[in-house]
Amino acid sequence: MDEARPTTDGIAFERGRILALGDGPARAAARSSGGRVVDLGGRVVVPGLIDGHLHLELGGQALLRLDLSKARSRGAFESAIRERAATLARDGRPDAWLVAGGWNEDDYPGRTTPDRTWLAGAGDRPAVAWRMDHHACVVNDAVLDAIRATHGSAALEHDPDGGRIERDGSGRPTGLLQEAAAWRLVSPLVPSPTIDERREAVLLAHRYLASLGVTAVGSMEYASILREAIEPMRNAFDVRMRVTILDRDWPADGRFDRTIAACIEGIRQDELLGIVGMKAFIDGTLGSRTARMLEPYEGLSGSDALGLFVELALPDERGRSHLEPWLRAVRAAGRSPSMHAIGDAAVRAALDAIDASDRLDGPNPQPARIEHAQTVHPDDLPRFKGRWASMQPLHKAFDARSALERLGPKRMDRFFPFRSLKRHGARLAFGSDWPIVSPDPILGLRAAITGRDIDEVVCRPEENLDPREALAAYTVDAAACLGLADAGVLREGAFADCTVLDRDPYGCDWVRTPPAVVATFMGGRRTYAAEEGDGGAMSAPSAR
C-alpha cells in the first residue's frame, strides 16, 4: 500500500515498528540485533486489516448473547428462544432478561416480521430480540408491560418522534418497535451488563478480531463504556482502537462544545487508543424502511413513505436541522464528525452540512465521515470529491436481497455505488458495522470484489472494485480516515501491524477460493496464529 514501493520480499520488526524492508536488509537487521528469522513459505503479508466502523464492546456482548442470525425460520427462532429460556431457568436466574439479536425478516419464508408471539417460549420472563441492524427490536408482553409501568400507561399509544410502534388491526402493539421507539422505550429498561461483563466482552472482541486478521478498528462507543470497560483494558488490546463517541444527549441550549469536551476529557491518546470523533444519526436503515429517501419507498405512500429523519436531523420549530452547528462544533474540538446516513435524502443532508461547515469555517483537516452512504442520488456523487464515504461491503451483500423491493428498479443505480463514488473522487474506507454483520474482512473484501450477495447472487457488478482498491479501503485508506498515520501500510517506520494470508489477494479466485488469514501481528506482537489444518499453521517468533 506504499505507492513508492508496492511490494517487497522481506520485512523486519523492531520495538513495534517496521525497521527494514527487503529480504537482504531484513536478514541483516535480524543478524545485527539477534532477532529471529521466520520463513513464511510463500505466504503473503499485507498491511494489518483495519475495520473503519464497528461497535467493539457491543460486538463482544453479541458474542455473549443469544445469536438468532442462523435461525432461518420462525420455528428455528422460537426453539432458540425456548432453549435460552430453559438455560436461564437452569442457571437459577428467574428475573434475568432474555436478550437476543441478529434476526432479519429477509431470512424467513414470506419475509414475515417477528412479533411478540415469536417470543412465547420466554414465558413471563422479559424478552427482547434485536433486529440485525439494531434499528428495531421485538419484545414480549412482559416488556410491553414494563414500558407502560416505566413510561406511563399511554407510552405505547403514540409513536415517539423519530420512532415507530407497530400495531395490529385493532391498534394493539405487535411488539415490534423501530428506531427511537426501540432506543428510548426499550433500551433503558434492559438491565445493563456489569462492568466486569463489559470488560470480558471487550477482551473477547479483541481476541476475535485478531483471529480475523484485524489490527485496528474505528469503534463507536459511549463515553462511559470507554472509560469503565475499554480504557482499563488497554494493556490487553490486540487491535488499535480509534473511538467515535456515540453520546448524543445534546443540551437544549445548543452548546454542543461543552458536551463534546466532557466526552473526550481525560482519555489519553496514544498508539493503542484514542478518540477520533463524534457520531450523529441522520436516519434509520433500508431494511426497516426507516432510511430517509428522496422519493417514497417502493409501494409505500402516506407519511411513512419517505422513511425518517432522526435526532439532530429532525427540523426544530423553525424548520432547521441542527446538523451543521453540531458538525462545526465537533471540528472546532479537533475531532472528526461521523454521520450515519443511509437513504439518499440523508446522504444529501450530510453533504449539505459539510458544505455549510466548509463555507463558514474554511477547509478543515478533520475528515467529515459519511457512514454507510448506501444510496446516493447521481447528482450528489460529484459532491463526494475528496470526502470520506465509510462503507460496509457486507451490508451490500445483506441488503441486496431486498433492495429491489425497497427501492424499485429505477433507483437501483443509487445502491452501494462503490466505483461511481471512487470515479468522482470520493475516498472510501471500509468496515463491517459489527455486530450488525460479521467483522470478517475477508467476507467484506469478497463482497466488494465480486458483488455477490449472501445468496451468491451478483448485484450491480459495475460497482465492483478490484482487489487492490478493496484492500486499500481496508488498510491505508481506513487508516487515513481514522487518523492513524502510521498504520495501513508496510513502510519503514510504520507500525509493525500485518496480516499473513495463505494466498495472494491480487491473484486468487475471490469467488471460489478467497484467502484465509494465517497469522496476525499488531505492534510486532503475534496476536493470532491459525491452528494446524486451519488454513495452515505458521511457525512464528515468540512475542518480542
Ligand SMILES: [Zn+2]
Ligand atoms: Zn454502526
